[in-house]
Amino acid sequence: MGIRADVGIDLGTASVLVYIRGKGIVMQEPSVVAIDKNTNRILEVGEEARKMLGRTPGNIVAIRPLRDGVISDFDITEKMLKYFIKKAIGSSFIRPRVIICVPSGVTEVEKRAVLDASNNAGAKRTFLIEEPVAAAIGAGLDISKPAGHMIIDIGGGTTDIAVISLGGIVVSKSIKIAGDKCDEAIVRYIRKKYNVMVGTRSAEDLKISIGTAFPVEEEKTMEVRGRNLVTGLPKNITISSSDMLEAMEETVTSIADAVHSVFEKTPPELASDISERGIVMTGGGCLIDGLDKLIAKRTGVITHIADDAVSCVAKGTGKSLENLDSLSDSLLTDDIRKDYRRV
CATH class of the missing domain: 3.30.420.40 (ATPase, nucleotide binding domain)
Structure with missing residues (x-):
């Protein structure tokens, strides 16, 4: 059997x-x-x-x-x-x-x-x-106690933000802005600035390799191939971290604004707990360089990326x-x- x-x-x-x-x-x-x-x-x-x-x-x-x-x-x-x-x-x-x-x-x-x-x-x-x-449990948080935890799970299609206490969600917000929207924003930016059309797979590679949501000290660059919209022929262009910061600015700011709006609805006692413990981020989208710094700056609360965030x-x-x-x-x-x- x-x-x-x-x-x-x-x-x-x-x-x-x-x-x-x-x-x-x-x-x-x-x-x-x-x-x-x-x-x-x-x-x-x-x-x-x-x-x-x-x-x-x-x-x-x-x-x-x-x-x-x-x-x-x-x-x-x-x-x-x-x-x-x-x-x-x-x-x-x-x-x-x-x-x-x-x-x-x-x-x-x-x-x-x-x-x-x-x-x-x-x-x-x-x-x-x-x-x-599930993300909070996978990140190792003890959600069964009467203490507030804020979790941000950024996937491909949605960003889920929740305040959890006593095993249940107290306040939550789910927005359809996440990794995929970043890829689309990169495609639009390159088309507008360089007159070159790249695919979403190339945009995703750029996001993973040199993408950033916060100003970086050391500039990174990466070469990408696309189709010149004027000649219709293949063309290689070099994209920098500054380009990526500008391309994704609106998308990552929307995520930070959503986190702020959840804080506004959080009971004071739980907000105090979160301020003491910090915010925990999970999901592949949270690995965009500097996103944790952006949210920490926006909220004034220390923001941690969970171990093995993709699998949480x-x-x-x-x-x-x-x-x-x-x-x-x-x-x-x-x-x-x-x-x-x-x-």
């Missing part, structure tokens, strides 16, 4: 991380699916599909089925989840219980879409946990798996505790 392999999934706009109970994180793949439009057959999923973005012939399309933290293509998301679950647990006759992270601002309809996609993909039962809670949500989901039965209803949503039947 097989042993149930409970699965935790950080279903992100940019990437999917899969946690298996007892094994830890077993998979990290981009949230990209390549399909043949003529046959509707999936050709590649994950990293191999990501390599096809912007490089496919007419009958093949590489798409990201999640936008701004929510499902934009239900069928493709379901197939992607089925692929990842099967790849993670292998051939098993026992259907796994699954916990999936969702942004704190999703609607009931969007939650229903995630639940249905997971259950149709082979889950025996699906639970949802809000990303800031997945790790928190995994820890939640270990304590599924003891977690409160306020932290978990599932298809049984919520009644979605038509009246």
Whole structure:
């Protein structure tokens, strides 16, 4: 008789991380699916599909089925989840219980879409946990005590900011401004300043390598190739850290403003706790150089980047798996505790 392999999934706009109970994180793949439009057959999923973005012939399309933290293509998301679950647990006759992270601002309809996609993909039962809670648990914060913690989770599609105390979210805000919006801002900036069109993958490489949200002492540069919009021919240009700072200024300022607005709604006692402990940042987006300094300057509160920030949500989901039965209803949503039947 097989042993149930409970699965935790950080279903992100940019990437999917899969946690298996007892094994830890077993998979990290981009949230990209390549399909043949003529046959509707999936050709590649994950990293191999990501390599096809912007490089496919007419009958093949590489798409990201999640936008701004929510499902934009239900069928493709379901197939992607089925692929990842099967790849993670292998051939098993026992259907796994699954916990999936969702942004704190999703609607009931969007939650229903995630639940249905997971259950149709082979889950025996699906639970949802809000990303800031999972991120806080994964970052090692003790959220069970009556003390305030502020967590900022910056992913690809959404930035989730939450103040957590006694295991629950006291104040939260979810904005659809995160890593992807930074990439789009870089593409627009280069097109406007240099009259060169670059792809989002090139923009992402620039963001990771020389991107900054705060003035730097040492200027960095990187060469990128794009298409000259005047001649239509390929052209190499050199981008600097100052360019990146200017390109992303509006996007990162919006994130800092959202953090400030959460502080304004935070009860004084919890605000005092946060001021003493500092703010904790998680998610791939928080690794943009200087973003922690920008938020610290905007709020006047020390801001820390969590260890292994990219994996915090997945790790928190995994820890939640270990304590599924003891977690409160306020932290978990599932298809049984919520009644979605038509009246």
